[in-house]
Amino acid sequence: MTKIHITTTVNGDDAEFLCDPRETLLDCLRDELRLTGAKEGCGTGDCGACSVTLDGRLVCSCLVLGVEAQGKEITTIEGMADGDTLHPLQQKFIEHAALQCGICTPGILVATKALLEKNPDPTETEVRYWLAGNLCRCTGYDKIIRAVMDTAADLREAS
Amino acid sequence: MKYHTPHTFEEAAGIARTSSGTLRYLAGGTDVLVQMRADIMTPDDLIDIKHIDGVKTITKRDDGGWDIGVAVAGAEMSEHADLCADWPGVIEGMDLIGSTQVQGRATLVGNLCNGSPAADSVPAMMAAGVTVSVTGPNGVRQIAVQDVPTGPGKTCLAADEVVSAVHIPARGDHGGDAYLRFIPRTEMDIAVVGCAVNLRLDRDVISEACVALGAVAPTALIVADAAKALIGTTLDTDALAALAQAASDACNPIDDKRGTIAFRKDVAGVLAQRAAKIAYSRAKGA
Numbered sequence: 423m424t425k426i427h428i429t430t431t432v433n434g435d436d437a438e439f440l441c442d443p444r445e446t447l448l449d450c451l452r453d454e455l456r457l458t459g460a461k462e463g464c465g466t467g468d469c470g471a472c473s474v475t476l477d478g479r480l481v482c483s484c485l486v487l488g489v490e491a492q493g494k495e496i497t498t499i500e501g502m503a504d505g506d507t508l509h510p511l512q513q514k515f516i517e518h519a520a521l522q523c524g525i526c527t528p529g530i531l532v533a534t535k536a537l538l539e540k541n542p543d544p545t546e547t548e549v550r551y552w553l554a555g556n557l558c559r560c561t562g563y564d565k566i567i568r569a570v571m572d573t574a575a576d577l578r579e580a581s
Numbered sequence: 582m583k584y585h586t587p588h589t590f591e592e593a594a595g596i597a598r599t600s601s602g603t604l605r606y607l608a609g610g611t612d613v614l615v616q617m618r619a620d621i622m623t624p625d626d627l628i629d630i631k632h633i634d635g636v637k638t639i640t641k642r643d644d645g646g647w648d649i650g651v652a653v654a655g656a657e658m659s660e661h662a663d664l665c666a667d668w669p670g671v672i673e674g675m676d677l678i679g680s681t682q683v684q685g686r687a688t689l690v691g692n693l694c695n696g697s698p699a700a701d702s703v704p705a706m707m708a709a710g711v712t713v714s715v716t717g718p719n720g721v722r723q724i725a726v727q728d729v730p731t732g733p734g735k736t737c738l739a740a741d742e743v744v745s746a747v748h749i750p751a752r753g754d755h756g757g758d759a760y761l762r763f764i765p766r767t768e769m770d771i772a773v774v775g776c777a778v779n780l781r782l783d784r785d786v787i788s789e790a791c792v793a794l795g796a797v798a799p800t801a802l803i804v805a806d807a808a809k810a811l812i813g814t815t816l817d818t819d820a821l822a823a824l825a826q827a828a829s830d831a832c833n834p835i836d837d838k839r840g841t842i843a844f845r846k847d848v849a850g851v852l853a854q855r856a857a858k859i860a861y862s863r864a865k866g867a
Contacts, residue, residue: 426584443584444623446614466615467683468769479656479685485614486686487607489584490629533681554768555680 430491432457433501441488448472450488451498459499459528463557470556473529474498480536482555499528502535511535511573518569522560530556534570542578546571582624586632590716590745593628598718598741600626606743608636608652609686611679612695630743639664645751651744655684668749669863670758670777670856674705677762680769690744693726696734699772703730703801704793705760708777710750717742727793730800755782757863759856762795763848765839772796773840776828776852778811778860785815787861792824792853797832797845804831807853816861824857825850 425440432455439454446465451457451474460483463469467485474483475497476490502509511531514520521527530553537544537552544552549570550563558566587593597604602625605613616622630636636652639661647664655675658664665672678687678701690713692702706726713729714721718741729736738744758779764770775795780787792807806827814820834845 443627444582444617465618467611467679470680470682473682476685479654480682481685482680482682484618485609485611485683487584487610487614490607490610490631537681551768552681555682 426489428488428492430493431495433497439488443487443489445488446484447474447476447486447488447491447496448483450491451483451496454488457498457500460532461525461528463525463529468555468557469526469529470533470553471526471529473532473556475532475536480533497532499532502531509535510577511538511570514569514573514576515566518565518572520561520565520569526556526558526561530558530566534573537570538574538577542574542581544570544574583626585626585628587628587630588632588634590630590633590721590743593630593633593743594716594718594741596626596628597743602626604628604740606630606694609654609688609691611683611687612691628743635746642751645753647749649689649747649749651690651746652688655679655687656681658689659684667752668709668758670760670779670860671702671705671709671711671749674702674760674775674777677701677760677772689747693729694736694738694744696730696732696736697771698730698733698798698800699775699796700730700801701760701762701772701775701795704775704777704795705758706747706749707793707801707803708760708779708791709758710779710791712748713744714746714748715742716745721745723748727801727803732799753781755864755866756780756789757782757860757865759859759863761852761856761859763840763852771839774834774845774848774852775801776849776856778853778856780811780857780860780864782861782864785865787811787814787816787820792828792857794828794831794849794853797834797849799833802831804828807831811857816857821854821857824853828853 461471463471467482472483605624607629636650640648760777762772762775781789790808790811795801810823829846829850832846836842
């Protein structure tokens with residue numbers, strides 16, 4: 423099978439990889455670019471653990487082919503902190519203990535960051551619906567929702 | 582698997598014509614990639630249609646209707662204020678599909694051509710009178726959405742045809758549409774029953790109506806008797822009762838753990854009434 427050469431942008435940096443056209447973007451990020459923050463949960467777009475943004479749009483990277491990344495801008499959880507300085511959402515998730523095993527956490531952080539960029543003042547209901555495609559099997563959602571609401575309030579105050 | 586990125590629909594149809602194996606088109610990929618992952622099928626030829634001009638645009642036509650590119654995602658439709666104002670029911674149908682992440686990719690045409698009888702956007706498009714352009718070896722033909730699905734997973738499209746645009750009619754004055762579905766939970770599920778109602782008023786009287794049901798037959802279907810029950814009425818109690826009866830009578834559903842036949846028939850009537858009330862109040866401008 424001929425591999426295809428893909429050039430793309432990941433977290434603001436130029437990136438390139440070779441991929442089989444059947445490979446998902448998630449596989450390419452993890453196996454070719456060694457960005458293992460996005461997790462594979464279900465592999466069928468149900469759990470959200472592989473969430474990334476593609477040209478600013480929140481998607482499941484398991485439902486995108488690597489070849490589709492050609493010329494696109496991708497952001498992953500690895501692009502969220504600024505060096506050693508955590509993003510406010512990451513800081514709040516720690517403060518609220520909004521994670522236990524952490525497998526779902528990268529996807530939830532990427533998804534909530536996308537939400538707050540679109541809607542800085544979401545209601546709790548809006549947050550819960552936005553995150554309906556991000557499954558967590560241990561934290562239990564309430565702490566996650568509280569961390570998101572608290573971050574949103576802080577960011578509004580700061581702006 | 583060969584991955585193709587044609588720049589025109591004619592080129593895409595040409596690739597399809599010469600393909601001898603399994604062929605799939607890739608727009609949002611939310612069905613195709615799941616099928617590949619589940620080993621249901623791996624295409625020999627995968628045609629990514631997103632490199633074709635216009636597939637990501639939403640355009641208001643001079644006649645007031647809308648042309649939706651075949652790769653426009655649900656989220657892009659929901660963010661389009663004017664489109665939402667004209668056709669809230671079509672938007673509701675599309676927006677109910679999957680999660681936020683799925684909405685970032687999923688398309689109307691994918692939902693239509695996947696051929697699920699429970700596809701949420703399909704009854705909404707049928708009720709709205711949506712048509713699609715189909716590009717094939719003999720040029721482009723127009724097909725009503727209601728004529729596309731022919732059974733679970735099956736469409737009327739030939740192997741060398743590809744849907745190349747979606748056309749929503751002009752909303753016109755005093756019209757309103759709505760789509761509702763029943764699922765056993767609050768989000769992220771497949772319709773047990775779906776119902777779309779599109780109608781137009783002459784003062785308080787319904788002058789035009791179309792009612793479509795999903796998930797209660799091998800394909801989504803238009804229920805002519807349900808529309809008849811509405812036309813000429815002010816959506817009074819008798820009209821609502823006749824509407825529910827017609828909707829229930831039109832059902833030919835499967836019987837499974839998510840909904841028995843009796844339950845699906847009953848819910849079809851209930852949803853038809855509720856969707857009609859919403860469509861009516863939208864038509865009134867409420």
